[in-house]
Amino acid sequence: MLKRTPLYAAHVKLGARLIDFGGWEMPVQYSSILEEHQAVRTAAGLFDISHMGQIAVRGGGAPEFLNRVLTNDLRKLQIRQGQYTLMCNERGGAIDDLYVYQVQAEEFLLVVNAARIAADVAWLNQQLAGFPNRAAVDLKNLSDDFGALAVQGPKVAQFIDACFSGDASHGLAGTLRKNDIARREFLGRPIYVSRTGYTGEDGFEMVAPAEITATLWNKVLEAGGPFGLKPAGLGARDTLRTEVCYPLYGHELDENTTPIEAGLGVFVALGKGDFVGRPVLAEQKAKGTAKKLVAFKSAEKSAPPRPKYPIWSAGPARRLIGQVTSGTQSPSLGIGIGLGYVPPEMAGANSPIEIEIRGKHAPATIATKPLYRRA
């Protein structure tokens, strides 16, 4: 039985096509992936991200504990600010990639991937058991208590605050800086609003009590309607994030792949002191890795690259050098694009490669990230 978010009935009512996404029955599209993608790039799109997990970590020991299990430096955060970070095993492999927000001095909110909630909670509890100051850390999985929405696109800041009411002592959402988080009110209940997203556009993500998430969804649709807001599914979410080269856990990241290999070294704070995975990550940063994540574009009109397609070096002495991890037709660029791992010596920008598509080789070029940048 697939799990359903608080918005399941709303998706059905909107005529969404539903798919199994990591054990969740989620909308892949409402009207068309291309239309929804364009709405986000030019106006606004609304996504159900209630499947994602929320874990609260509170207490006097929370900052030190989290800084030992996460790769980025938590001390850089101010109150009501968040950062992208990773949680790694001792081999430096990614348990998950996530956002951590410092909502109060001793209270943190972790927003994690849906398919990794159980693995994350198990790992955090295991790490906590070995943490000397564990009595001063309270860890709670709140994933079932919360729904979540992402509102993304260049016009979102114009209507976001019309969605809330009441106390705005943290400031209007429209004035938040990138990665900031604020508490606002909806139906008299506190909700979190952050200026974050997974599309490469300006936008916000909201975490709300599950019982009011459907009402909030309708409120956002109503407020954004005059600005061209459309509900958008996981199909558009995938093309949008692939164009800006954001990793997707299970594709670019897994427990045998490190953030250094994935080109996420900027989120690994080697200077902050010891943390889980640090020895391996430090060695990789110093000496290099055996594989490197690259972005590529099709060089000519071809079938779209797809995950697991083989990547070959170009030319007469061609050989198998890697595999596509994410690939699609780019709605913004009108060509095939993708991400994949290759040996570092083959990873230079503009290097020609070939993508094997159903036995045929399609020419492609390694490109600098992101593949799409907003104007």
Next chain:
Amino acid sequence: MSKQIPDDVKHAKTHEWARVRGGVATIGISDHAQHELTDVVFVELPALGRRIKAGEACAVVESVKTASDIYSPVSGEVTAINQELAQHPELVNRDPYGAGWFFQLKLAQPGELDGLLGAAEYVKEIGG
């Protein structure tokens, strides 16, 4: 259904259609199929001269999300392919029974047509 099914085509259960004129069958996919696929971005067509058996996978249609095999509803030799689809794959969505055709076959076994579905039968098949 959003579009009327023309009365001169017959469908396979796998959602391809065939329209026969003078021993040549034109093959495409149904309106229902294009609607299910949505946003066709690429079509891979068989080579001219290829001999295809009924039920054989001989083309691939790609939407943003997935690649789907296309099976020929009848047997024959490929005599034409729709070159327009290379530049305008969206024709498959816009005009599935017309400008969005895939390829033409010189019929090898005209009797196979009797095994295909008429409009009413196909509508029933797709639960229309």
